[in-house]
Amino acid sequence: MIASGLTDFVGDALDLQVQIDAIGLGAVIALMAVGIGLVFGVMRLVNFAYGQLIMAGAFALAYASDRDWPVGVGIALCFAVVLLLSLAMERVVFRPLRGQSAAVMLIATFAVAFLLQSIALLWFGPLGKTATSLVRLNRPVEIGGADIRKITIVTIVTAAICLVLLVALLNRTSIGLHMRAAAIDSQTARLLGVRANLVSTVSVLIAGALAAVVAVMLTVQFPTVTPTFALQETILVLAGVVVGGMTRLLSATLGGFFIGYVSGLLGGALPSAQSQYLPSLVFGLVILVLLIRPDGLFTRGRGLVERV
Amino acid sequence: MAYGGVAAVRGVSFSVPPGEVVGLIGPNGAGKSTTLHAIVGLVATREGDVRLGDRSLCGRSPEAIARAGVALVPEGRRLFAELTVDENLRLGLAARGSKNGVEEDIAAVIELFPIVDEFRNRHAGALSGGQQQQLAIARALVAKPSILLLDEPSLGLAPTIVDLVFSTLRVIAERGIGVLLVEQRAQRTVALADRTHVLANGELRLTLTPDDAADTDRMVAAYLS
Amino acid sequence: MRTRRAAVELLGPALLVVAAGIVGALVSQTNQIYFITALISVATVVAIYVFVGNSGVLSFGHISFFAVGVWAAGVLSVPEAEKPATMPYLFDFLSSTTVGNVPSLLIAAAVGGVFAFLVGLPLMRLSGLAAGIATFAVLGITNNILRYYEKIGPGLNTFSSVPETTDLVQATVGAMLVIFAAFAYQRSRLGRQLRAAREDPAAARAVGVSIYRQRLMSFALSGFLAGFAGGLYIHFIPINIDAVYLDLTFITLAMLVIGGTTSLWGAVVGALFVSGLDSVLAEMEDGMTLLGRTIDLPSGSRIVVVSAVMALVLIVRPSGLTGGRELSLPKLRTAVAK
Numbered sequence: 001m002i003a004s005g006l007t008d009f010v011g012d013a014l015d016l017q018v019q020i021d022a023i024g025l026g027a028v029i030a031l032m033a034v035g036i037g038l039v040f041g042v043m044r045l046v047n048f049a050y051g052q053l054i055m056a057g058a059f060a061l062a063y064a065s066d067r068d069w070p071v072g073v074g075i076a077l078c079f080a081v082v083l084l085l086s087l088a089m090e091r092v093v094f095r096p097l098r099g100q101s102a103a104v105m106l107i108a109t110f111a112v113a114f115l116l117q118s119i120a121l122l123w124f125g126p127l128g129k130t131a132t133s134l135v136r137l138n139r140p141v142e143i144g145g146a147d148i149r150k151i152t153i154v155t156i157v158t159a160a161i162c163l164v165l166l167v168a169l170l171n172r173t174s175i176g177l178h179m180r181a182a183a184i185d186s187q188t189a190r191l192l193g194v195r196a197n198l199v200s201t202v203s204v205l206i207a208g209a210l211a212a213v214v215a216v217m218l219t220v221q222f223p224t225v226t227p228t229f230a231l232q233e234t235i236l237v238l239a240g241v242v243v244g245g246m247t248r249l250l251s252a253t254l255g256g257f258f259i260g261y262v263s264g265l266l267g268g269a270l271p272s273a274q275s276q277y278l279p280s281l282v283f284g285l286v287i288l289v290l291l292i293r294p295d296g297l298f299t300r301g302r303g304l305v306e307r308v
Numbered sequence: 309m310a311y312g313g314v315a316a317v318r319g320v321s322f323s324v325p326p327g328e329v330v331g332l333i334g335p336n337g338a339g340k341s342t343t344l345h346a347i348v349g350l351v352a353t354r355e356g357d358v359r360l361g362d363r364s365l366c367g368r369s370p371e372a373i374a375r376a377g378v379a380l381v382p383e384g385r386r387l388f389a390e391l392t393v394d395e396n397l398r399l400g401l402a403a404r405g406s407k408n409g410v411e412e413d414i415a416a417v418i419e420l421f422p423i424v425d426e427f428r429n430r431h432a433g434a435l436s437g438g439q440q441q442q443l444a445i446a447r448a449l450v451a452k453p454s455i456l457l458l459d460e461p462s463l464g465l466a467p468t469i470v471d472l473v474f475s476t477l478r479v480i481a482e483r484g485i486g487v488l489l490v491e492q493r494a495q496r497t498v499a500l501a502d503r504t505h506v507l508a509n510g511e512l513r514l515t516l517t518p519d520d521a522a523d524t525d526r527m528v529a530a531y532l533s
Numbered sequence: 534m535r536t537r538r539a540a541v542e543l544l545g546p547a548l549l550v551v552a553a554g555i556v557g558a559l560v561s562q563t564n565q566i567y568f569i570t571a572l573i574s575v576a577t578v579v580a581i582y583v584f585v586g587n588s589g590v591l592s593f594g595h596i597s598f599f600a601v602g603v604w605a606a607g608v609l610s611v612p613e614a615e616k617p618a619t620m621p622y623l624f625d626f627l628s629s630t631t632v633g634n635v636p637s638l639l640i641a642a643a644v645g646g647v648f649a650f651l652v653g654l655p656l657m658r659l660s661g662l663a664a665g666i667a668t669f670a671v672l673g674i675t676n677n678i679l680r681y682y683e684k685i686g687p688g689l690n691t692f693s694s695v696p697e698t699t700d701l702v703q704a705t706v707g708a709m710l711v712i713f714a715a716f717a718y719q720r721s722r723l724g725r726q727l728r729a730a731r732e733d734p735a736a737a738r739a740v741g742v743s744i745y746r747q748r749l750m751s752f753a754l755s756g757f758l759a760g761f762a763g764g765l766y767i768h769f770i771p772i773n774i775d776a777v778y779l780d781l782t783f784i785t786l787a788m789l790v791i792g793g794t795t796s797l798w799g800a801v802v803g804a805l806f807v808s809g810l811d812s813v814l815a816e817m818e819d820g821m822t823l824l825g826r827t828i829d830l831p832s833g834s835r836i837v838v839v840s841a842v843m844a845l846v847l848i849v850r851p852s853g854l855t856g857g858r859e860l861s862l863p864k865l866r867t868a869v870a871k
Binding site for chain 1: 590591655656658659661662663664665666667669670671673674677678681783786787790831832833834835836837840841843844847848851
Binding site for chain 1: 447
């Protein structure tokens with residue numbers, strides 16, 4: 001019985017649709033991982049409230065959709081809201097906490113996450129709003145005998161483009177060089193004249209832009225926006241960044257993609273009775289990685305984790 | 309300046325005119341590094357001032373001080389090992405006042421330190437100690453600073469390389485830059501610098517000139533008093 | 534002098550709790566609920582403090598021990614006849630056993646302690662950010678399992694029919710017991726060793742303190758106390774699985790941070806202050822008359838205010854309302870001949 005269960009699973013897993021959906025989820029989580037990894041690299045701060053930025057963007061889209069504004073305006077509003085909120089977070093919370101222990105920063109962003117979520121709950125109620133402008137992208141297109149939703153393809157392509165642009169920014173511009181240097185050794189970078197505040201702000205803005213992109217893509221698949229929008233994905237991202245390796249942007253992104261992809265695969269291929277415990281598997285993997293290979297699975301090593 | 313309530317350096321006062329090499333020597337823990345850190349804004353000064361020309365640098369952030377024309381070559385070089393030599397060099401440009409003349413200045417620096425060009429696209433971590441020290445100085449120079457501070461550049465270097473570095477410092481000073489050299493190697497420093505101050509226990513003890521380099525009694529007295 | 538200081542250190546929190554209990558007895562029946570909740574919060578936050586305050590290591594996972602205590606006490610207290618209504622799939626030994634009030638609390642504490650010990654065995658080697666994330670993962674796993682594993686509890690159903698035995702007296706006594714335990718621990722050699730390790734790990738190790746072992750013991754004790762608090766809670770009010778997950782984790786951490794993470798006094802002050810604030814806000818949400826004017830806050834404002842206060846405290850005064858110090862009497866100035 002186990003053998004037949006296993007072959008069923010493998011069969012389902014290799015199904016083209018499941019594969020593409022899993023890659024799509026992986027792409028979304030990878031983008032979020034870049035957002036988190038970028039800010040972590042430069043400010044040594046894990047932004048627990050990143051999911052709430054996405055939620056805010058999604059609510060902006062819903063707001064625009066409610067008033068029947070054109071799609072472009074809705075997306076512009078989404079970006080504006082997310083970027084402003086990111087800047088506010090950086091100024092009010094991140095900068096004053098610079099230099100505090102990682103644990104204090106974690107709790108502080110946890111508080112901010114709850115603050116934003118509860119404000120949303122107050123404003124929009126637990127049932128939320130719907131964002132229907134781009135819903136037509138949620139319709140499937142037939143490729144290779146499988147029904148693949150257009151949005152999944154758009155997601156994968158958009159994620160790839162964003163990553164390419166980011167790599168170009170980091171490697172070919174001076175601000176990108178400054179950001180990379182600040183992530184390695186911020187004190188020496190400052191001694192050379194790198195402006196710490198500017199680098200932080202740029203990182204936060206880029207992370208915010210990515211959050212806005214993710215908000216747009218997620219609302220297509222999940223048009224109902226509630227205060228807990230993107231909470232599941234945020235937990236996956238945090239897991240992915242830890243599993244991949246927080247200290248390097250590349251390993252964090254790979255980790256995010258890996259967790260997203262595996263979750264998508266298991267979610268799609270496992271019968272629902274067993275996929276209930278998927279979160280435990282993901283969390284268990286996080287603990288395992290932290291204990292055995294704390295620098296992450298996709299790195300070669302410098303330690304960030306202190307152990308006794 | 310004070311570390312956690314204990315004053316590390318008291319009553320130190322000196323100046324570094326452009327075109328001159330000023331040395332700062334003293335035993336370990338004398339406060340040499342602290343003085344440098346105070347100048348570049350890494351440590352707060354309780355009393356006293358740091359001036360560049362007629363401008364006070366006191367209380368400003370490290371990057372503002374760097375942009376004002378103060379370049380530090382830190383202890384241990386502090387290069388970015390995973391970035392290339394070229395990228396390390398270009399990081400030095402962050403403190404530059406004007407964006408003009410970058411390529412000429414880089415060429416001038418390469419003239420002083422040819423290895424920079426040789427290893428341009430290698431990772432900085434692949435260089436030897438002496439080469440890294442040269443890169444660190446080059447990196448500081450491309451910022452076109454008014455004053456160059458060096459924190460124990462001879463640490464861990466072979467004597468021939470130390471000679472090379474020290475003689476290059478004289479050339480740098482001749483180009484109009486003030487050089488403050490903090491060192492443990494007393495004799496070489498005293499011989500090179502126009503003027504060398506001796507720091508012990510956080511206080512300025514005396515000032516030596518190159519003539520004193522040969523006078524071992526005077527040197528020993530300076531350290532042990 | 535030292536015993537007097539110790540006495541104040543204990544009596545401060547203890548008397549505050551007793552005062553809360555007394556005031557609670559004097560108010561109306563409906564308002565008593567706020568006081569009982571506040572006292573159970575004290576027990577919970579002090580339990581968390583026993584580990585987080587003494588070790589300096591952040592834990593997001595303590596509500597899992599609380600939840601496990603809730604489950605243990607609840608499942609074993611529901612009268613046998615009523616179990617199948619909300620918990621039809623229980624293991625046989627669980628569905629056929631029913632215990633009284635006090636035994637259920639003891640079992641809740643024991644289960645919490647054992648669970649914490651087992652979790653701590655691998656996790657206590659971690660510090661800082663890694664510990665925070667790992668304990669968060671434990672919270673996630675516990676929540677996931679309790680939510681879906683219907684053989685050990687009600688799963689997604691509401692935990693009802695538990696005898697409501699936690700009244701004002703029990704809540705006060707319970708909070709006092711937890712405070713005594715925390716006090717005894719932090720004054721003991723074990724507690725002192727852990728605090729030393731928190732201040733200066735290298736020095737502590739140099740004198741032979743095993744940081745791992747001290748943390749593990751503190752973690753287990755803290756889980757024991759949290760399980761006990763969970764037992765008190767389920768005997769007070771019916772809950773479902775979402776009530777012992779992120780929201781509760783957040784609010785108990787907020788209480789500890791706002792009060793002052795590193796002291797018992799801070800834990801108690803924080804819990805009572807935030808509970809008080811929360812209760813007042815809850816009243817305002819229902820419509821309250823204050824100084825002749827009616828205040829009617831929209832529902833859900835409470836968490837907004839609490840989280841804003843918490844963020845503010847972290848930015849402006851990270852050591853909390855009490856500065857992270859224990860309660861002490863002002864020193865009498867005596868003339869000293871120089």
